[in-house]
Amino acid sequence: MFATATRNFVEEVDHGGLLIPVSSLNDSIDLLTVVVTQKRFWFWQKPKHLRTDFSLNDILTGDTPIKPVVIETDFIKYDGTYGDNIQGTMDASFVLSNVTVEGKDSSKLQSSFGSLKKEEVDVQKLLRDSKGRVLDMSHSLVQQTKEKHRRIFGIVKERVMTTQPCSVIEEVQQGGQCGGRLSICRPKNPKVALKENGSLSKDTDVTMEIPIHTTLAYALIELEVKHDGHYELCLMSDTAGGFEVDGPGMKPLLGVSGASENSCIRQELEQLSDHFQLLSALPASTRSSLLQQITKVMEDQTAVSALQNLLDQMCLDKSPTLGDVMMTESQKQNIQAILGLLEQKVDSAQTKHSTSVLSALHLITSALDEMTYDCLAVLVMCCSPKVLKALELLVQCLAGSGELPVSSAGLAALTEDVYVKAEHLFASSNVSLKRDRDTVKTKINHQPGHLPLVVCIAVRGLASLAH
Incomplete structure (x- = not known):
């Protein structure tokens, strides 16, 4: 709080x-x-x-x-x-x-x-x-x-x-x-x-x-x-x-700094495509459960940060502990449910595969944790499979030419009410979304930070669970 x-x-x-x-x-x-x-x-x-x-x-x-x-x-x-x-x-x-x-x-x-x-x-x-x-x-x-x-x-x-x-x-x-x-x-x-x-x-x-x-x-x-x-x-x-260190300095962090242009976002999403494909390949029941539990966690920004910190610990091979985080009991149960799904190895014989699932979920929660309060609140209301598919098309539009025909397959879910939510979601991430007759246009507003990339990663990750 x-x-x-x-x-x-x-x-x-x-x-x-x-x-x-x-x-x-x-x-x-x-x-x-x-x-x-x-x-x-x-x-x-x-x-x-x-x-x-x-x-x-x-x-x-x-x-x-x-x-x-x-x-x-x-x-x-x-x-x-x-x-x-x-x-x-x-x-x-x-x-x-x-x-x-x-x-x-x-x-x-x-x-x-x-x-x-x-x-x-x-x-x-x-x-x-x-x-x-x-x-x-x-x-x-x-x-x-x-x-x-x-x-x-x-x-x-x-x-x-x-x-x-x-x-x-x-x-x-x-x-x-x-x-x-x-x-x-x-x-x-x-x-x-x-x-x-x-x-x-x-x-x-x-x-x-x-x-x-x-x-x-x-x-x-x-x-x-x-x-x-x-x-x-x-x-x-x-x-x-x-x-000051002896010998070579620290290895650079993953990614390309200043990824705020369409081409840079496209390159970043391509580098992360293995994570999205891995989530899409999970059993339907696992994907459905993960999407449901993550959506519940998204209702509380503190819970999102807590989940992200736990996955941080797991990525470093540490035993995850919630510590003194102030959360409701229901949110703790939601987080435990996600960890439980992770512990149920998708294929117990493939430890590397399970580790990759952890990395993919860590990617999604890291993006969610970077979002503003408004952005996260709107995204929660867009977490149905059909709407996520439409948002994913808009992300592809943003990373591509910046224009998309309204008649494109998958945009049927973009009703007036959903469009207003999508417009607010992108605006909260420094991206303008406009309809010009039969075309939807996206444009990145040049502001400090990486919010356009963050919303693209979050949408692609959640849509991968909804496929």
Whole structure:
């Protein structure tokens, strides 16, 4: 809840900028706090930031601490409300039953942060004070960070804080009706049966009180660390920090930086085509279950991030643990269901094949995790097989000539209502979608970031499960 609120806040006030949302109320972020930045697997992913319990002075040699000059200014007054309404009806026929399910979900997240202030370090003075200073290369934090690949030291140079007690309020209403008879069986779980004319409704209201002087977002300045511990501040946005290494440097991350043009998106999708084909080749029941569970997880941005982090751990051959993530019990069950499907080896004799399925799902969730709140909310409403097929054609259009006849096979699902959703989905990803008589046109709007590529990967991945 808090993580979603701060993420929405940063998207609104500093989209594509330097501010990093604080993900937990437990994180204490002060000026000059050392934050370890971890570059991710896919080049278009935002880096992960790991707060430490140390400040820059804690890892410096010498007895003279750096005392920064702090500039304090009023920032903005912020009150934001985010919400969505989802309605749908599904008719399904099974061997032993027929079922009609009607559902209606609505959620609202209200963030009343009030008047905010910003604290900034005087970088010019920090630059002078850092001249000649040396990091203690024997410090445990320095040693452990240096040993990890793609990890960089950064220090907090500015932060946005609350100036008064404030709150985050989440309201969720869920309701559904079921006609016919539907039975759901899962291993190690009791059998659940919704019988004729059954109904279910659930309302949840949660209020989180945020204390004064809580940091909501912060910005970093990275350090370029030499062998002997001398360091330089990376003052330019195109200058990356890191540790000086012996021999060849780190291998570049997968992908081509700056993939924002149609041709670059096409090249990236072609490089990832094996992942999509692998998902399409899964048994129909497995694909259907994965799409259903992933769609449920997509209803909560925090759950998407949690699933992506778990798949991160599995890709590194670690045992996945949810940790202290704040989620509903139903979302935890959805994530466990996805992990359970992964553990049921598609072919127990082909470990490499199962590992590839993990990589393919990791690709999809990584893209979903990069999406904005609006983009993700709209995509959830487009997760029926027919609509995903139509969206996939629009993605091919975007990666190709940018034009597609309305009469194209597969675009029949693009009704007026669906078209409005598709238009909003692409607009939230810096892509314009327009109908010009008998032609649909797509055009990339030049903005910072990789949102056009991210939405293409997400749509292609989900459509692969819907084939």
